[in-house]
Amino acid sequence: MAWLENSGEEVFHDGEPEKPKKKRATKADTLRDYLETLSESELREVLIDAADRDRNLRDRLLFAAKGRDSRGIADLSGLINQATKIEGFLAWDEAWKYEERLNDLATMLEKRIDSSDAQLVELIEQAITQAESALEHIDDSNGDVYPAIQGLREVHQLACTRLHPDPVDLAERLFHYQMEGDWDTFHTILPAYESALGAQGLARYQELIEAEYDELPILTAKDANKSWNSRRNRLEAALTALAKQRGDIDAIVAIKSRDLSSPMQHLEIAQLLAEHQRFDEALTWANDGIAAFPENNRTDDLLTFCIDEHLRRGNADDVERLAWQRFEHRPNQEAFALLLKTATHIGRHDDMRQKALAFLEARVAAEESSGEKPSVWSPCTRNTLVEIHLTEGNGEAMWATLKGGRTSKNLWERCAAMRGKTHPDDAIALYFKMLPMAIEEGTRNARYEQAFRLVQSIGKLRGQQGKTTEFAAELARIRLEYKAKRNFIKALSVL
Numbered sequence: 001m002a003w004l005e006n007s008g009e010e011v012f013h014d015g016e017p018e019k020p021k022k023k024r025a026t027k028a029d030t031l032r033d034y035l036e037t038l039s040e041s042e043l044r045e046v047l048i049d050a051a052d053r054d055r056n057l058r059d060r061l062l063f064a065a066k067g068r069d070s071r072g073i074a075d076l077s078g079l080i081n082q083a084t085k086i087e088g089f090l091a092w093d094e095a096w097k098y099e100e101r102l103n104d105l106a107t108m109l110e111k112r113i114d115s116s117d118a119q120l121v122e123l124i125e126q127a128i129t130q131a132e133s134a135l136e137h138i139d140d141s142n143g144d145v146y147p148a149i150q151g152l153r154e155v156h157q158l159a160c161t162r163l164h165p166d167p168v169d170l171a172e173r174l175f176h177y178q179m180e181g182d183w184d185t186f187h188t189i190l191p192a193y194e195s196a197l198g199a200q201g202l203a204r205y206q207e208l209i210e211a212e213y214d215e216l217p218i219l220t221a222k223d224a225n226k227s228w229n230s231r232r233n234r235l236e237a238a239l240t241a242l243a244k245q246r247g248d249i250d251a252i253v254a255i256k257s258r259d260l261s262s263p264m265q266h267l268e269i270a271q272l273l274a275e276h277q278r279f280d281e282a283l284t285w286a287n288d289g290i291a292a293f294p295e296n297n298r299t300d301d302l303l304t305f306c307i308d309e310h311l312r313r314g315n316a317d318d319v320e321r322l323a324w325q326r327f328e329h330r331p332n333q334e335a336f337a338l339l340l341k342t343a344t345h346i347g348r349h350d351d352m353r354q355k356a357l358a359f360l361e362a363r364v365a366a367e368e369s370s371g372e373k374p375s376v377w378s379p380c381t382r383n384t385l386v387e388i389h390l391t392e393g394n395g396e397a398m399w400a401t402l403k404g405g406r407t408s409k410n411l412w413e414r415c416a417a418m419r420g421k422t423h424p425d426d427a428i429a430l431y432f433k434m435l436p437m438a439i440e441e442g443t444r445n446a447r448y449e450q451a452f453r454l455v456q457s458i459g460k461l462r463g464q465q466g467k468t469t470e471f472a473a474e475l476a477r478i479r480l481e482y483k484a485k486r487n488f489i490k491a492l493s494v495l
Contacts, residue, residue, distance in 0.1 A: 009463060034451055049114070071340065073235070075124060076112070076120070076123050077126065079105070079108070080105065080123060080126055080130065081125070081130070083101045083102065083104070083105040084101075084102070084105070084127055084130035084131045084134055084136070085100060085130070086134045086137060088137070089137050089138070089139075090137065090138040090139065091139050092139040092140070092141050092142055093223070095138050095139060095140050095142060095144045095145050095439055096142070096144045097429065098134070098144075098145055099144040099145050099147075099148045100140060100388070101132055101147070101173050102148035102149065102151065102152060105127060105152070106148070106151045106152050106154075106155050108125070108157065109124055109127070109152075109155050109159075110155045113155075113158060113159050113162055113163065114158075114162065115194045116163065117163060118163045118164065118165040120163060120165070121159050121160055121163055121165045121170070122160055122165075122173075123367075124152060124155055124156040124159055125156060125173065125177070127152055128153060128156065128177075128185060130146075130417045131145075131149050131152065132149060132181070132182065132183050132185060135149065135183065136182075137260075143387050143431065143440075146183065149185055150185065153185050155185065157192050157193060157196070160193060160196035161195050161196050164196070164239060165196070166199045167196070167197050167198045167201030167204070168200060168201060168204045169198055170193075170196060170197060170201055171204040171205040171208070172199040172204065172208065174186060174189050174193060174197075174205065175205055175208045175209065175238075175395060178234060178238060179231060179234055179235070185236075188237075189238065189241065189242040190244075190245055191245060193454070194245065202242070203422065206239075206242050207241075209235055209238050209239050209242070210239065212235055212333075213235045213236070213239055213255075213258075214357045216232055216235070218258050218259075219258070219259045219260060219261040220261065221258055221260065221261065221292040223261040224261050224262060224293070226261065229393065229429050232259070236255055236256070236258075238260065239255050240252055240255050240256070243255065247276075249272065249273070249276055252272060253272065253273070256268055256269050256272075257269065260289075261290050261300045262293075262298065263290075263292075263293050263301070263302050264298070265289075265299045266285055266288060266289025266292070266302060267285060267286065267289065267301050267302050267305060268307055269282075269285045270282040270283070270285040270286040270289070270302070271305070273285065274305075274309070274445055274466075279309060279312075282305075282309070283306065283309050285300050286305045286309070286445050287306065289302045290302050290303060290306070294415075294452050299329070300326055300329055303322050303325060303326040303329075304326065305324075306318075306322050307319055307322045307323055307326070307342060309476040310322065311342075311345055311346075316346040316347075316348070319342060319345070319346050320343070320346060320348060320352065322335065323338075323339055323342040324339070324344065324352070324355075326338075326339075327339045327356060328359075330365065330385050330481060331356075331359065331360060331381070331384065332379070332387075333384055333388050333391060335389040336356055336360075336384070337354060337391070338376070339356055340352065340353055340356075356404065357388075358384075360381055360384060360385050360388075361385070363381040364381045364382045364385065364405070366403075367380065367381055367382075368382075368405055368406075368441075380406070380408065382401060382404070382405050382406065382407055383407055383411060385401045385416065386398055386407055386411050387403050387411065389401060389414065390411070390414055390418060393418075395418050395419060395421065395422055396425065397417075398415060398418060399415070399419055399426070402415050409434070409437065412430055412433075412434050413431075413434065413450075413453075413454070415430065416431050416434070416457070417428040420457070424465055425466065427461060428461055428462070431454045431455075431457055431458050434456070435454050435455070436455055436472055438450040438451040438454055439482055439485060439488060442485070442488060443485065446487070448485070448487055448488040448491055451488055452488070452491045452492065455475070455478060455492060455495065458469050458471065458474065459475070459495055462474070475492065475495060478492070479492060
């Protein structure tokens with residue numbers, strides 16, 4: 001009797017193993033098999049012939065040959081100039097050729113590490129600097145070239161570790177590249193260069209950073225509107241990396257506390273302290289950040305941090321107070337859902353839901369009595385209420401809110417779909433109200449998907465009512481009214 005064992009290894013029929021299917025050879029496999037039959041001299045001839053036909057391959061082979069035959073720093077410097085130089089501007093579809101040149105250069109330089117002296121380190125820096133300058137004249141939108149520059153940086157790190165350049169000189173050059181570089185090739189120095197720098201180099205590196213960082217002004221919430229300072233950011237990141245190497249949390253806090261110009265700085269300090277179980281200090285920093293930016297919606301993350309910490313401690317009253325404060329900052333449907341989620345954790349879901357709905361209804365009344373039109377910065381709260389009722393599946397509350405005042409047309413189709421489940425005539429009336437707008441939009445875009453969908457929804461509801469004859473008459477009127485919209489009329493032919 002035939003049987004199958006689904007083991008993933010063998011399949012048996014009547015006790016006999018099924019022969020495994022032979023893997024189909026790819027073109028690469030076929031080519032590789034053929035080349036293995038050729039002698040070295042035959043392979044050389046094939047390669048020379050290919051190089052004669054392919055200029056890029058020829059240049060790469062010539063570069064490799066010059067790299068093998070080069071002697072001394074002057075020869076290597078010439079090869080670096082040759083590999084990194086470009087003429088004019090390189091378009092995006094040519095950038096890969098430059099990437100190959102840099103990759104070949106990196107391979108050649110890496111091979112020279114063990115047979116060279118510390119001067120090679122500065123030659124690699126020359127290569128990186130020149131490649132970065134060339135990148136300003138290359139469309140690297142495909143991301144081909146910059147990873148190759150990073151590859152040169154990895155070779156530089158390896159050379160520093162093996163060739164032991166003067167640690168103080170290296171520290172000064174690394175500091176310069178880190179602070180002045182336009183492409184962030186040396187954005188982070190530690191821990192990659194820690195071994196090469198040693199104690200002496202690290203001390204000089206830290207001295208250079210601190211000398212400049214200590215001259216920077218201390219920033220507070222009053223400086224919130226000042227422009228971002230990239231050099232300050234680099235100095236802070238470098239100094240923080242040094243403190244992390246030492247495991248000095250207090251030093252990191254001290255560094256970050258010199259710039260408290262946004263809620264994010266407070267949050268980063270609070271998160272750092274919390275990670276190290278210093279919860280009281282973390283909560284103090286978060287509360288200070290909230291107090292420093294009382295009118296700033298960007299404190300929501302700080303409020304969330306405090307909410308989570310009070311939840312951990314079981315402080316229900318503090319959780320409710322902070323959750324409500326966060327909701328008031330941005331009282332939309334997402335914030336409403338988040339408020340209820342938090343309220344559930346402390347057993348106050350129903351009370352906070354009613355409070356939030358009353359708050360939103362009061363905002364609707366205030367907005368509509370003011371006569372001001374909603375804007376991107378001040379959206380219509382009635383829309384929020386409609387979205388909440390849609391999400392909760394409260395059809396009656398949704399319909400009452402929708403009919404009570406102006407709402408976004410983007411919500412109408414969802415509202416009609418919900419209303420159609422209990423009051424199909426109301427839904428059909430709303431679909432007909434939407435139809436002219438959908439056709440006008442379809443005319444602009446030459447696409448009538450929404451308009452067709454609306455008519456289809458009307459037909460479905462009429463069918464559920466058993467009023468197919470009435471829908472046929474409605475469909476005839478629609479075809480007559482919009483007969484000039486040939487693509488729309490063609491779409492309706494399936495109904």
